[in-house]
Amino acid sequence: MKIGLVGYQGSGKSTLFEWLTSVPPDPAQAHSGQSAMAEIPEPRIDQLVEIYHPKKITRASLEIVDTPGLSRTHEGNAARLALIREAGCLVFVVAAFDGSDPMSNLSSFEEDLMLADMEILTKRVERVEEALKKPVPKAEHEKLVHEEETLKIVLAAIESGEPLREARMTEEQQAVTRAFRLLSEKPRLLIVNTADDEEDPKRFTDQSTDELPIVAVPAGLELELTRMTPEDRAEFEQEMGVGGTDHDHLIRTLMDVSGQMLFFTAGEKEVRTWILRKGGTAVEAAGNIHTDLARGFIRAETMTCSDLVRLGSEREVKAEHLMRQEPKDYVIQDDDIINIKFSV
Secondary structure: OEEEEEOEOOOOHHHHHHHHHOOOOOHHHOOOOEEEEEEOOOOHHHHHHHHHOOOEEEOOEEEEEEOOOEOOOOOOHHHHHHHHOOOOEEEEEEEOOOOOOHHHHHHHHHHHHHHHHHHHHHHHHHHHHHHHOOOOOHHHHHHHHHHHHHHHHHHHHHHOOOOHHHOOOOHHHHHHHHOOOOHHHOOEEEEEEOOOOOOOOHHHHOOOOOOOOEEEEOHHHHHHHHOOOHHHHHHHHHHHOOOOOOHHHHHHHHHHHOOEEEEEEEOOOEEEEEEEEOOOEHHHHHHHHOHHHHHOEEEEEEEEHHHHHHHOOHHHHHHOOOOEEEOOOOEOOOOEEEEEEEOO
16 A cells, blocks of 8 residues: 655655655656655564574565645646545645644645545546436446445535545445545545744644544654764754654554554564555465465464564464464454465
8 A cells, every 4th residue: 555645835745755765855756756665663573583583584664655746726736636546545744834724734635635536526427327318238227326326425425524534335335436546535644744843743733533643743853863873863852852753653653544554474584574454364464475375375374473472482382372273264463473374
């Protein structure tokens, strides 16, 4: 899943992008969007390395995309919105470093996204209505009627100002809207880009809700701090009383908001973390490792990282009867280490 940094031009998205990924913005990609990987921190890997002493260590990474900033005049926004639709999770970046009202900026930006969704849905409803005027097979007619009904329900929700992620939709209705990659459906996080000397970041973060987590980051300052030596940084932070945004915690927050999690594979050859959607099954995890594992899936030999670290070896885990044999529909848990057994 791509994590899209979105916002108006001048919000500081590109500064945040560089801080998260350590990749400088490329002016040549300003209009097409720039993508880079950000390694997902996972302290439990170090514990597994102590046990297995593997030849290779691989940490999973998030793909973060610095999307083109939207214009407040709406000129050229159609192409920019098409790029934003490709992201699976939206990170709204709003400026507060220049005295702007971030919540007002957020409201305006969300309105732009909802209007873009309404335009797409309205055009599709018109096409469906035209198709229903023509003779079509009964099955096709029923499918079109269902699509029309669903799209009108979704349009009504958007027109009322209700984001789709908060609307109660059936799985059938979600299946109809999924193809449109609606911006209103995507999970989201708000990052308030504060001034370097912001004294009260809690005035922003205290407005967090379950639907909209808020993080306050002085992105420009944090980027400058990463360019310092550890000694200079510590001295600067102490003298100025600034800094301290937890980069690793923000990456994990992006994982959580986007509905993703990590699982482990471990052995003498390699200790590795893998990304899986929350609620993903053992056979999905197998497919993330390699499609052949999913195709020939027999079972997932599973133990928890905490049990392995506590007992010190796989042998002890098995001796305590804590090694489990899980079927393909087993839901992977955050602490799971799995070994896929499969047939060729």
